[in-house]
Amino acid sequence: MRDVAVIGVGMNRWGELWEKSHRDIWTEAALKAIDDAGVDHVDAMYVGTMSGGLFVGQEHLGAMLADQLGMGPIPGTRVESACASGGLAFRQAYIAVASGIHDVVLATGVEKMTDVDGGRATYALSTAADQEYECYHGITFPGLYAMMARVHMHRYGTTREQLSAVAIKNHHNGAHNPLAQYPMEITHDVVMKSALVADPLRLMDCSPVTDGAAAAVLVPLELAKKITRTTAVRVAASAHATDTLALHDRPDMAWLGSTAKAAKDAYQQAGVGPKELSFCEVHDCFTIAEIMVIEALGLCEKGKGGEASAAGRTALGGEFPVNPSGGLKSKGHPVGATGVAQILEVVEQLRGACGVRQIKDARWGLTQNMGGTGASSVVHIFERA
């Protein structure tokens, strides 16, 4: 397998983009990434989208977007793994370049979520969980993560304040991200005054519904060193693991087994461990998710994720910064695009291009993108080449 690098990234300004279609936002992100890479064509492209069918009544996005980009007849492939669709699309692009089948591959993610009414968006998202064993009984995603939070609080003493600490930190980081949907600072008081969605989770514990897209251009590392006008970023590891789709089937509802497995594989491939990472971009779809993810990644001890967050260890200047971009919480969460946008942040951090939210001397960055309640996890590690 060939070494692979990222030489271009792009995303649009995320938000409730009523005036734009999914084609528009995807094209903006794709063209930005292609411009950033400085290439005049791509050989193939992958699109991560969770539910084109339920959100906008459009499947077959691989062909549609290759055409939209004016690059047909190149292969365009849509990949789906619920909220991990973007990370998994990037992984398929990585495998394609590593295999030698294609040289210049565009990895993208897009979701247009606001064109359906509220109830149907919640239904569309629920198809990431087990319909027959979970959703038919009425539960939705905030409810599933609320159960995980309750178990975590009961077993480890995780507190309401510690959940808030995650949201406060991510909004603080996102306030410096010009492409974030909600770039505003918040306080514990703001969280506690927000609506209770599923006890203990309040509105400000939840990532928002977002329209957005993100894109990255991958090439063989050797080619990257020749053509990049900036810093080439090497893909040091790509790992993907699954867990039971239904939460109740797991031996431990407060442990993300797929993230732990993918991280273990990724650390082995990259030859580094959590201590060497300069920072991480992780899947904080709910505040409790970030707490559980940093445990599964081995950044802190099992059960200590809440404590670590409240102590500032995950802050920008902390011991292991998490979500310098603002994370899903502040930046937004267009489900299929999230995994690719995490990679955009890592690339820009490793280039030293993040301004106020720049991690000093960043060398190794990790992304963790998750589907459902963690039935899928995709972990990538990147190194400044």
Add this chain to the structure above:
Amino acid sequence: MRDVAVIGVGMNRWGELWEKSHRDIWTEAALKAIDDAGVDHVDAMYVGTMSGGLFVGQEHLGAMLADQLGMGPIPGTRVESACASGGLAFRQAYIAVASGIHDVVLATGVEKMTDVDGGRATYALSTAADQEYECYHGITFPGLYAMMARVHMHRYGTTREQLSAVAIKNHHNGAHNPLAQYPMEITHDVVMKSALVADPLRLMDCSPVTDGAAAAVLVPLELAKKITRTTAVRVAASAHATDTLALHDRPDMAWLGSTAKAAKDAYQQAGVGPKELSFCEVHDCFTIAEIMVIEALGLCEKGKGGEASAAGRTALGGEFPVNPSGGLKSKGHPVGATGVAQILEVVEQLRGACGVRQIKDARWGLTQNMGGTGASSVVHIFERA
């Protein structure tokens, strides 16, 4: 890249399977393929499904089915390209094995189409076309293919009898396929007495709505030769191309550009042309589709597909047999599964295991799987190893 072979295939009996869920039918096909391969595990799996969201309210099938198979935490990836989802899932599995990232990979396709009422199935299928430029104006797939048929008839003199010839031939072949949904012989009279769906296409010109799944096990060719208990089948070529999603954007509505491009690439990879092929399995979603596909594959001249079909050149004992399995028309068309089932037929033909419908001395087999009105085409060529 490593040479890749198929060592196991499986599918369920296709039909209107009211008593079975999509999990059930997928698991039956997957276990059959694994048994047939004689392996005790797979390293990763791919699932082609067109619209889990719209048909059964379930996305995230990669993780769900890895779990269902009892093989979590292996990576499970869902791939979608409308009716070409199965062929494209197989292609991603092929790239994964060729790259060296995985050794034993399960490529599958599944669609459970009868659990939605008729109107919603037609809507779900329409999301393979361009919603904004085609479907919002009321057209559905029979209408789109009817327009292609009209252009073909007008330009090349293709006749109603020639359309029927495709259906009659495929039902004749399918009558010998014990897993086919409609294994019965039909006549031109039966076609003409069936309901007019979209002039000139009648019900018997259309492939049916089907519940079904299919699966194949891929390994490096070197490993295949060591472990297979039957004939290893080498993947000699894998190609994928796109065209405009909307039919009206094409320079020629009666020409399948994506199939022609994918076939050209595949012939180049395999080092054989249409003349060397022992037979083909192609995407006859409508009778006119098979006529246009055999032209795009170079099996006959442009405009002569209807004539070739009526003259028996595509029959089992003909010059270039097409769809010995019965094709989508007789075997059924569970959209995400079709591309993988085509490969199953090729593997069984190359093994010499097809009984009455066996192609004599079959050595090279080609599959062509198509999404929408041909916005995506996936072509594979296989050789008896």
